[in-house]
Amino acid sequence: MDEVRDFRYRKGMSSEELFDGISKIGYQGLNLGRAAEVIRKMRKERAKIFLTFTSNMASSGLRGLFAQLCEKKLVDVIVTTVGSIEEDFIKAHNEQFYLGDFDADDLELGKKGLNRIGNIYVKSKSYARLEEELKPVLEEIYSKNKTPTPSEICRELGLRIEDKNSFLYQAAKNDIPVYCPAITDGSFGFQLLEMRNKNKDFQVDIIGDMNKIATEAGIEQKIGLIVLGGGVSKHHAILANITNGGADYAVYISTAHQHSGSLSGATTREAKSWGKIKDEGDAVTVTGEVSILFPLLMARVIGGSSR
């Protein structure tokens, strides 16, 4: 058994050294250290890595890190919800999001044209901008393909952006598919509806993407999951690999707990009863908030092998 090590700050400590110190403290620090080990193994074994995240994360500054992971080809597949697509696209058009307060007066914010996402504010007019920018792109997509899949739409959006901090841009550029099974569940849904009203034969082919994501990983290939938060993004990445015998490696980071029986709070351990993660699979669940834990973790993973 490894020993708990008393942590001390050292002047000039690098982010990697800080991480290594934290990983010997115990509790979630220890689990985070184990998550770094699991991701290291994914990479060493050249596993196909699925990254999933929820919309609020793309609203936050984590967006840049997701883009960077695509740029560095550290992930192979992305699964997310449509809010992520919308907000990545908005930001790529120079709309800013703002640092605010959880305890703000929401009626006051509403009057000022600000929408609150936890302690982040977005201007209502940023969403108006979204609509305006999306329309011509959707027209173009339709002119080429009357039944695009959500991942095809995401790719087309990415190809029309130039922003190194956009995950849509970096994913498109690096041939990383972005899956979004519930693509109508956002402003985007209203845009798709408008397209349909003009073009009766316009369909979003969600079954096409089901086919594509379920065959992402070959039978021979190792599979790794990096699951941030819960919801449909989490479930979909797990599901997609079930016919391949489940993931070989998995890291879940979430604030949700298992006690309600929700999939969002389900641990990597529960996944083993389903064959969602292989019996002998390396898997770790870290409980905590992604805006802090994920940059810390990826700094260690990207920062390399000093340990």
Place this chain on the structure above:
Amino acid sequence: MDEVRDFRYRKGMSSEELFDGISKIGYQGLNLGRAAEVIRKMRKERAKIFLTFTSNMASSGLRGLFAQLCEKKLVDVIVTTVGSIEEDFIKAHNEQFYLGDFDADDLELGKKGLNRIGNIYVKSKSYARLEEELKPVLEEIYSKNKTPTPSEICRELGLRIEDKNSFLYQAAKNDIPVYCPAITDGSFGFQLLEMRNKNKDFQVDIIGDMNKIATEAGIEQKIGLIVLGGGVSKHHAILANITNGGADYAVYISTAHQHSGSLSGATTREAKSWGKIKDEGDAVTVTGEVSILFPLLMARVIGGSSR
């Protein structure tokens, strides 16, 4: 200001009296009492009531209560995830789910052909049964309509079931639409894929449902939301009403917290900054686990107006 009242159990207490006692204790008991008030107002004002829940809830015995709410026409619209559809359908074919343990040995369960959902177990072969039963239904649906929406599929499933505890059955019987925007995200997705492989022109028309749910409530009509848990079900019901100026009444019950900025943990207060709930809307967020809180709450609501 109302006073906190010291709670005492009384022999022969009805479930309604128990509820009323709890609602004067403080903390979440107080919030639950307020939730009953808000639902009472929804009904008095003949609001259109959207009920949303997550798959784990349909896996649990809450399924019977959801069915009963449809039977009694206490809700008008359902939004859920595909796991709910699958498990309601499985149970309607006499497959049982079992009471188990959060701390079970998952590898042992897997070997026994049991899948764990929190502390509920499902046999793997129940899912095989699902596939078998679904196939002919999907064929029939396709023979009538090559591009059904998810809510049309749910209705067709409901019409083929006879189980008073099935929400699909009761919803179909009582003309309550069941929306499921992420319908590929489950075993169901693989079934849809198989259909597609046989029939290249088979599409699930998610845009069609977007149109339908967005026009559920007329502009004149009051809107009420009963949101259990988070995820796409929660978001979709809120979104669908945004173009109508937001909900008039809302009750959220969830174990999620706002501190991660996720929509799942977002409170009714945050919704007001977005116009998702009207400024003057009556809204309450109850923090807690639905398997206990929702039956207690609905016993009070159905049980009537002794207070």
Place this chain on the structure above:
Amino acid sequence: MDEVRDFRYRKGMSSEELFDGISKIGYQGLNLGRAAEVIRKMRKERAKIFLTFTSNMASSGLRGLFAQLCEKKLVDVIVTTVGSIEEDFIKAHNEQFYLGDFDADDLELGKKGLNRIGNIYVKSKSYARLEEELKPVLEEIYSKNKTPTPSEICRELGLRIEDKNSFLYQAAKNDIPVYCPAITDGSFGFQLLEMRNKNKDFQVDIIGDMNKIATEAGIEQKIGLIVLGGGVSKHHAILANITNGGADYAVYISTAHQHSGSLSGATTREAKSWGKIKDEGDAVTVTGEVSILFPLLMARVIGGSSR
């Protein structure tokens, strides 16, 4: 394995029937059902039952239920924090607490002389009243005993109250000791300090209570723990029984989770590694908020054996 049962509300359902329905739903409903079984065993085996709770619970209407449990001799020992003592005593002097809001404007409340405990408000002057009432009692206690233990002080307070909803009163009347190891940690602490300033030889003998609580249960006797929330109350009840080989039965109800490694979030399972609960001990952890769960549970336990 027992089957999950679909829950349906039935007109005229008693609180016991509601409970039994909930206990077959799954998740925390199932755990709560198991908690009732464990408490039933405690009683059948005539175990010595330790009840622990935190101050916020005595501030709430749970106070009446704690008093009723003493009155009915359903518990044998109480362990709590000094806030509970203070607020029980205040209420016994007809000071009211009020039902409020978690989202209140705290500066406004402060200006109005209201202190907020979650969504319960207490008048500042209720604490002034506390001081006034306590002073003569402490003088009297000192005149009889210069080094009383906390449990002796609690008993003396209880003997001077007449309020059937006061747990101090009912405990004193029914010879149930109330332990409070951190008795200085409240307004009470300032009162004790004032006494000391007048009487240099005044000591609160916390070691005396350590002796008393550690010998509450004889070696032959079965021990049951009902632990509501965490903190020093939880730890102290567990600790007191460690030299007797640990508890035979335990029910923990708390919103805290194990992931931080805190004792407040520690499960009954962790307790077994310490010998705090006997290996073969019946124990269950219910995750949730006590203001709702405990009345529901005790309604079932007091309501008797219809199942």
Place this chain on the structure above:
Amino acid sequence: MDEVRDFRYRKGMSSEELFDGISKIGYQGLNLGRAAEVIRKMRKERAKIFLTFTSNMASSGLRGLFAQLCEKKLVDVIVTTVGSIEEDFIKAHNEQFYLGDFDADDLELGKKGLNRIGNIYVKSKSYARLEEELKPVLEEIYSKNKTPTPSEICRELGLRIEDKNSFLYQAAKNDIPVYCPAITDGSFGFQLLEMRNKNKDFQVDIIGDMNKIATEAGIEQKIGLIVLGGGVSKHHAILANITNGGADYAVYISTAHQHSGSLSGATTREAKSWGKIKDEGDAVTVTGEVSILFPLLMARVIGGSSR
């Protein structure tokens, strides 16, 4: 309003740069950034800083950081629970704690003589060692003072240790008082009891410490609170300053939530209704697990003013 900034990892990033990046992401990252600002103000204004933590933290590697904060005189007062005292003292005698698993088999661990604290294991014999080492020290203390306060006992323990990673040692060396109002609530309590059995006039003078802590801060002095986790440590530090008009600055870090009304989950906002934090006081609540958040935060604070 400040803008959300897209985070990117940069090779060779220092821990301070990592922190600054995280503080612009949003959600708890933003709150953690604000916590650093508040602590910076505490120091700039030469506030008297109270640090509180719970026992599980001293069991973990955070112990070294607590010691370092004393060594660097970055904190002025410590409030904790007796488990912290015990485990700091044990470790100072070369007993090791081990990195383990939350999901361990507790009966197996118990058989191997291991006790589990979350995912940290401690040998049972380490506690036997504690008893052995404590006995002569308590005898010595008694020989000098028949009624020592808890803080005097802590100081005497610290003076007998030589371990730079011990907070008792560093606190004693740097004249930082360690308060522990519930000193009987641990193995320590049994040791005190044994002393009493030998020496009838032995008392632990908890009222003496109440006097001392309540007068720590002069009326003129600014007060800062750094509160890690909840429980009696949190409450006691807040309480001690209430007669001085409340704290000027406060940082709370905890996994607990406000929804149960517990003091452990109470926010800095609630504290303002009580005058526990001054109306105009700078205060921030960070939700998350201390084993990761606190080292990250203090690396920034100690690391200095690059921002």
